[in-house]
Amino acid sequence: MSARDELFFSPKNAYEIMSEAEVAECFAYAEGYKKYLSAAKTERLAVKEAVKLAEARGFKPFEYGKTYAPGDKVYDVNRGKALTLAVIGKQPMSAGVNIAGAHVDAPRVDLKQMPLYEDSQMAFFKTHYYGGIRKYQWVTIPLELHGTVAKRDGSVIDISIGAEPGEPQFIISDLLPHLAGDQGKKPLNEAFSGEGLNILIGSIPDKEEGADRVKLAIMKILNEKYGIIEEDFLSAEIEAVPAYPARDIGLDRSLIGGYGHDDRVCAYAELAAIMDTENPEKTAVCLLVDKEEVGSQGVSGMMSTHFDRFMEALCKAEGTSVYDCYANSVCLSADVCNAYDPNFPEVSEKRNNCQLNYGIGIIKFTGSRGKSGSNDASAEMVGRVRKLMNDNNVVWQMGELGKVDQGGGGTIAYLMGNRDIDTIDAGVPVLNMHAPMEVISKADAYMTYRGFKAMYNSCI
Ligand code: MN
Ligand code: MN
Numbered sequence: 001m002s003a004r005d006e007l008f009f010s011p012k013n014a015y016e017i018m019s020e021a022e023v024a025e026c027f028a029y030a031e032g033y034k035k036y037l038s039a040a041k042t043e044r045l046a047v048k049e050a051v052k053l054a055e056a057r058g059f060k061p062f063e064y065g066k067t068y069a070p071g072d073k074v075y076d077v078n079r080g081k082a083l084t085l086a087v088i089g090k091q092p093m094s095a096g097v098n099i100a101g102a103h104v105d106a107p108r109v110d111l112k113q114m115p116l117y118e119d120s121q122m123a124f125f126k127t128h129y130y131g132g133i134r135k136y137q138w139v140t141i142p143l144e145l146h147g148t149v150a151k152r153d154g155s156v157i158d159i160s161i162g163a164e165p166g167e168p169q170f171i172i173s174d175l176l177p178h179l180a181g182d183q184g185k186k187p188l189n190e191a192f193s194g195e196g197l198n199i200l201i202g203s204i205p206d207k208e209e210g211a212d213r214v215k216l217a218i219m220k221i222l223n224e225k226y227g228i229i230e231e232d233f234l235s236a237e238i239e240a241v242p243a244y245p246a247r248d249i250g251l252d253r254s255l256i257g258g259y260g261h262d263d264r265v266c267a268y269a270e271l272a273a274i275m276d277t278e279n280p281e282k283t284a285v286c287l288l289v290d291k292e293e294v295g296s297q298g299v300s301g302m303m304s305t306h307f308d309r310f311m312e313a314l315c316k317a318e319g320t321s322v323y324d325c326y327a328n329s330v331c332l333s334a335d336v337c338n339a340y341d342p343n344f345p346e347v348s349e350k351r352n353n354c355q356l357n358y359g360i361g362i363i364k365f366t367g368s369r370g371k372s373g374s375n376d377a378s379a380e381m382v383g384r385v386r387k388l389m390n391d392n393n394v395v396w397q398m399g400e401l402g403k404v405d406q407g408g409g410g411t412i413a414y415l416m417g418n419r420d421i422d423t424i425d426a427g428v429p430v431l432n433m434h435a436p437m438e439v440i441s442k443a444d445a446y447m448t449y450r451g452f453k454a455m456y457n458s459c460i
Contacts (some may be wrong), residue, residue, distance in 0.1 A: 013357050014395040014443035026446035029272070030256060033445055036268045037258045038245035041163065042146045043290045043300075046104035046264055047083045050271050050288060051075060054085055057275040062086075062310065067317040071279045076310050080148075081105075081290040081300040084310050085274050087456070089283035094320040096328025097283040097311075098460070099421065100274075100452045101302070101412055102267040102335060103292030106260035107131030107434045109138060109172075109197055111147070111238040116230060118215040121205060124198040125170075127240065131293030135192035137435050139174040143199065147238030149228055157226060159236075162243045169243045170199045199240055242436040249439055254357070256445070261438040263292065265445050266334035266427040273452035283314070284456035292335070292412055302412040308419075323420065330384070330460055331423040332452060333375070333413035337361045338401055339429035339441075349403045354429035356440075359395030359447040362386075363425035366401060368408025375413035377424035384460050385424055392454035395447045399429070426451060 018026065036053070040046035051059075054075050062076040068088045075085040082104070089097070108130050115125040129135070144162025151157065162169040175183055183191050205213035206220065222228050246258030267288045274286040291301030298304065312322040340353040354361035364382055367374030377385075389396040401409050416423040428448050431439040 011355075011358055011397050012395070014359050014441075014447060015357060017395055018443065026442055027253070029446045029449060030442040032272065033265065033268050034246040034248075034256060034258070036271075037256075037260060037264055040104070040264050040267075041144070041241045041260065042108075042239050043081045043105040044148065044158075045146060046260075046267060047077060047080060047288060050083055050085075050104075050267070051077065053271065054275060059085060059275075062313075064313050068314070078304070078306045079300050082304075082306065083288040084307060085271070085286040086310075086314070087274060087277050087280055087284045088314075089280045091282050091459075092318055092320060093283060093311075093315045093325045094318075094328065095282055096325060096330070097285050098280070098455050098458070099285040099287060099329060099331040099416070100266075100270040100334045100455065101287035101289065101331055101416060102270050102427075103263045103290065103302075103412060104267050104288045105131070105290045105293050106241075106262060106264070107133045107293055109133070109143070109199070109240040111145075111199075111233070111236070111240070113234050113236075115233055115238075116201075116215055116218065118212045121203065121214050122200060123202040123214045123218045125201055125238075125240075126195075127197045127199060129194060129197060130239070132434050134188075134434065135194065135197060136188060138197060139172045139192065141171070141436050142243040143170040143172070143240040144243035145170065145238055145240055147236055149226065149232050149238070150235040151228060151232050157228075159226060159238060170201060170240060172197050172199055244437075254443070255439050255441055257437050257439050259436055259438065261428065261430050261440045262336045262433050263334070263427070265430075265440050266336060266448060269428070269445060269449040270334050270452050272449050273456055276453055277456040280456055281459050285311075289412060296412055296415055302415040326420045329421045330381070330455070331413075331416040331421045332385070332426040332455055333411050333416060333423050334448070334452065335411040335413075335425055335427045336430045336433060336440075337363050337399055337425070337427060338433055339431045339439075341431055347402050347406050349400075352398075352400050353402070354397055354399030356429060356431065357443045358397040358429075359444060360389070360397070360426055360451040361429050361444070362389075362396055362398045363400060363427075364398065366408065366410050366413065366425060369405065373408075373410050373414065375411075375417040375423055375425070377413075377417075378422070381422045381424050384422075385426065388454055388458055388460045389451055392450065392458075394451045394454055395443070396451065
C-alpha cells in the first residue's frame with residue numbers, strides 16, 4: 001500500500017464498491033421504493049401506505065398501558081399524519097434505543113379555506129403553498145388533488161382526484177412567451193406570486209340562470225361525488241401535488257425521478273430497515289413525522305410531545321424514566337441533503353458536498369449563517385456513526401448543504417438533540433430538491449436503507 005493509499009481519504013462511487021449481487025439488490029430495493037413514493041403523495045398517504053406495509057410484516061397497533069416483550073413489533077399513528085414504529089429490543093429501555101427519524105410532509109400547493117371562485121367563466125381553486133417551493137416550477141405541470149374533508153354533519157371523508165388513470169387532472173396556467181416580455185424581466189423569485197397560483201378546475205356553465213354558473217356546475221359535480229357543499233371547504237385539507245408516478249431516469253436507470261423524495265426516500269429507508277429487523281439488541285424506533293417543511297411545530301410535527309408520550313409508555317412499562325432512555329439513545333435524523341450539481345457548481349464547495357452515487361450522506365451540521373440553528377453532532381457521535389457504517393460495509397459520504405453563507409437548511413435533528421439524544425443527520429443526496437420532480441440515486445437510497453438497518457441491529 002502506498003503512502004497515499006494509506007494516508008489520504010478518498011471517497012468512492014458506490015458502483016466501484018458494490019458487488020453484482022449488491023447492485024441487483026439495490027435495483028430491486030428501488031422498485032419497492034418507487035411503488036411507495038408513487039402512492040405516498042401526501043403525509044397522510046405516506047402514513048397510510050407505511051401502515052399497510054408494516055401490518056403485512058407483523059406490526060400491530062400500539063396499546064398504551066400494555067407491556068411488550070423483546071421482538072414485539074408495534075406502530076402508533078398520530079392523527080393520520082405521523083407514525084412511530086418500534087421493534088422491542090432485548091435490552092431494557094434504560095439502555096437507550098436506536099432511532100431513525102424522517103419526515104413525510106413535502107412542499108406542495110394547498111387549497112385555501114375558501115378556495116372556489118369563478119372568473120371569466122373559468123372556475124379556479126385559490127391556494128396557499130406549503131413549504132419552500134420555487135413557484136415558477138409549479139405552473140403548467142399536471143396536478144392531482146388529495147385531501148380530507150370534515151363535513152357539516154361531523155363525518156370525515158377522503159378526496160382523491162387525478163391519480164387514477166382516466167381521471168381528470170389540474171393545472172396552474174402561465175403566460176405564453178409571446179406576451180411574457182414584462183414578466184420575463186422580473187427577478188425569478190418575483191415573477192410568480194403566491195396569490196397567482198390558482199388551479200384551473202372547470203369551464204362549463206350550469207344551465208341555471210344567475211351569477212357564477214361555472215362555479216355552480218363544479219359545486220354540483222363535487223356534491224354528487226362527495227356530498228360536499230361549499231362551506232365544507234372551511235374544514236378541509238386538500239393538497240395539490242404533481243400528478244405522475246416515480247420512474248427511472250437515465251439510460252442506465254441509475255436514478256429515480258419523482259415528487260417528494262424529500263423526505264420519503266429516507267422515510268421508506270427507515271421503514272424498510274425496521275421491517276427487516278428481528279429481535280434487535282436495543283429497541284429500534286422508526287419515526288415518520290409531519291410538518292418538517294414548515295418548522296416542525298404542531299401536534300403532528302417533531303416538536304409535539306406525541307413521540308415522548310409513546311416513549312414514556314414503553315419506559316413506564318419497565319419502570320424506567322424516559323429521560324434515562326433518551327440520554328442513552330442515538331438518533332439518525334433521516335433527511336435528504338443536496339447532491340452536487342455540476343450545472344450549478346457556484347453554490348457548492350465540492351470537497352464538502354455530497355455527490356450522487358457516493359452513498360448515504362452524513363451531515364455533521366446544517367443551519368445557515370455560521371451553522372445557526374444547527375444540531376452540530378459531536379466528533380464522538382460522528383465517530384460512532386462512521387464506525388457503524390464502515391463495520392457494516394455501508395457506502396457513505398460526508399457533506400454540507402452548499403457553500404458557507406450561500407443559504408442553508410434545517411431538519412428535525414436539533415429537536416432530537418434538544419431531547420438529550422445524540423443525533424446526526426444522515427440521508428440521501430437529492431438533485432433539484434423541492435422541485436415537483438426531484439432526482440435521487442438508487443445506490444444512495446439503498447445505502448441509506450443499509451445504514452439504518454445496520455444501526456437498528458447494532459449497539460452503536
Ligand atoms: Mn427534508
Ligand atoms: Mn425539505
